Amino acid sequence: MQTVTIQKLSKTYPGGKDALKQLSLSLNEGEVFGFLGPNGAGKTTTVKLLTGVLTASSGSCEIMGINPNTQPEKVHLLSGIVTEHAQMYDNLTGIENLIFYAAVFGMKPEEGKQRGELLLKELEMTDAKDRKLATYSTGMRQRLSLARALLHRPKVLFLDEPTSGLDPESAQNVNQMIHNLACKEGITVFLCTHQLRYAQEICTRYGLIEQGSLLALGTLQELRKQVFTSQSLRICASAIPASLHFQKRKTNEFETKIHDKKEIPVLVRKIVEAGEDIYSVNLTEPSLEDIYFALTASRKEDQTI
Ligand SMILES: Nc1ncnc2c1ncn2[C@@H]1O[C@H](COP(=O)(O)OP(=O)(O)O)[C@@H](O)[C@H]1O
Ligand SMILES: [Mg+2]
Incomplete structure (x- = not known):
């Protein structure tokens, strides 16, 4: 009701x-x-x-x-x-x-x-x-x-x-x-x-x-x-193969964008198969604040066009 x-x-x-x-x-x-x-x-x-x-x-x-x-x-x-x-x-x-x-x-x-x-x-x-x-x-x-x-x-x-x-x-x-x-x-x-x-x-x-x-x-x-088409995946590992296109954030910490959670096990498998060790896997979900600021920023861009 x-x-x-x-x-x-x-x-x-x-x-x-x-x-x-x-x-x-x-x-x-x-x-x-x-x-x-x-x-x-x-x-x-x-x-x-x-x-x-x-x-x-x-x-x-x-x-x-x-x-x-x-x-x-x-x-x-x-x-x-x-x-x-x-x-x-x-x-x-x-x-x-x-x-x-x-x-x-x-x-x-x-x-x-x-x-x-x-x-x-x-x-x-x-x-x-x-x-x-x-x-x-x-x-x-x-x-x-x-x-x-x-x-x-x-x-x-x-x-x-x-x-x-x-x-x-x-x-x-x-x-x-x-x-x-x-x-x-x-x-x-x-x-x-x-x-x-x-x-x-x-x-x-x-x-x-x-x-x-x-x-x-x-x-x-x-x-x-509605607001974000991709999410940030952060993996701590001994190394990540260059073919997976991760960006290095700091020692042993790498980041990439994914569009679906199903990509995570595929990536993890490839890293392990390359002989590397994984220490942690974190998917960062945008907070309400992130959504709000992204929305207001895109609105401001629209207004300046
Ligand atoms: N009595 C009023 N007379 C004229 N303008 C008003 C009056 N009350 C609010 N406003 C204006 O209307 C807009 C919305 O105000 P308001 O509803 O109080 O916003 P919020 O609660 O989200 O802070 C603001 O620009 C405010 O200055
Ligand atoms: Mg108010």
């Missing part, structure tokens, strides 16, 4: 900025979708359109078949949102904040407390639940914000740069929690970020956006195939 559908969605801000240009994509239930792009690419604009905060200039979007502009209250019940700088009450404790926001979603105080405590436990925040928010670190605030977004058991969770401003360790923790919660609660996650390395650890599919346009869409494997 598709939980988020976006069709030819465009947004021009008053003043003429085309922040989003004909964006089309759909998310399946339970997917952790990484919406990736640099600052100013149009990620937050997309989330605002999907949550009914902004109205599209053209095109359409739906959350579980519901239009966020005509039925925003229904969309709010179905979705949770975590933004870069979550605003909550500094003079209330963590759990008091959650009980307050649960009431906003129509939950009774006891129900809000139970659900809040469960989420805080999952987010490893039980020890801090009775402390005033004023004493929380940025990482703890982001985790509390995640708990708040999940109070009413949303079907879709929008995360707009949830780990920006966090140190690498806290960012990794928050990401792992997002992943675990998404798996456990079967939630569809729409994660906007420019931190590609973290995204690669938790997302199941990606959309790469730049200047309001979608550059590519797919799983890591699909994107690798």
Whole structure:
């Protein structure tokens, strides 16, 4: 089932900025979708359109078949949102904040407390639940914000740069929690970020956006195939026959490009048959960062032609 559908969605801000240009994509239930792009690419604009905060200039979007502009209250019940700088009450404790926001979603105080405590436990925040928010670190605030977004058991969770401003360790923790919660609660996650390395650890599919346009869409494997036709194979060996056309990187380390994994055993056999010793064989798969930079570089080349 598709939980988020976006069709030819465009947004021009008053003043003429085309922040989003004909964006089309759909998310399946339970997917952790990484919406990736640099600052100013149009990620937050997309989330605002999907949550009914902004109205599209053209095109359409739906959350579980519901239009966020005509039925925003229904969309709010179905979705949770975590933004870069979550605003909550500094003079209330963590759990008091959650009980307050649960009431906003129509939950009774006891129900809000139970659900809040469960989420805080999952987010490893039980020890801090009775402390005033004023004493929380940025990482703890982001985790509390995640708990708040999940109070009413949303079907879709929008995360707009949830780990920006966090140190690498806290960012990794928050990401792992997002992943675990998404798996456990079967939630569809729409994660906007420019931190590609973290995204690669938790997302199941990606959309790469730049200047309001979608550059590519797919799983890591699909994107690798779209962007790179070959992969780097690095072999450490006593020597490699010149006929195999490897390039020497350093002592006993050689590299070549292959187009299919099936080439590996053939090459290894030839090296061994030539009487050489092999110490290691490594296939370097392009990371999300490699894909992203290759895509943006080719786009820049197109623009200069
Ligand atoms: N309220 C606004 N009025 C005019 N331009 C805006 C407004 N909000 C965002 N923009 C512009 O729209 C573009 C996309 O912004 P945004 O969606 O915030 O990008 P991202 O979240 O990917 O960093 C940027 O060029 C930004 O300056
Ligand atoms: Mg943004």
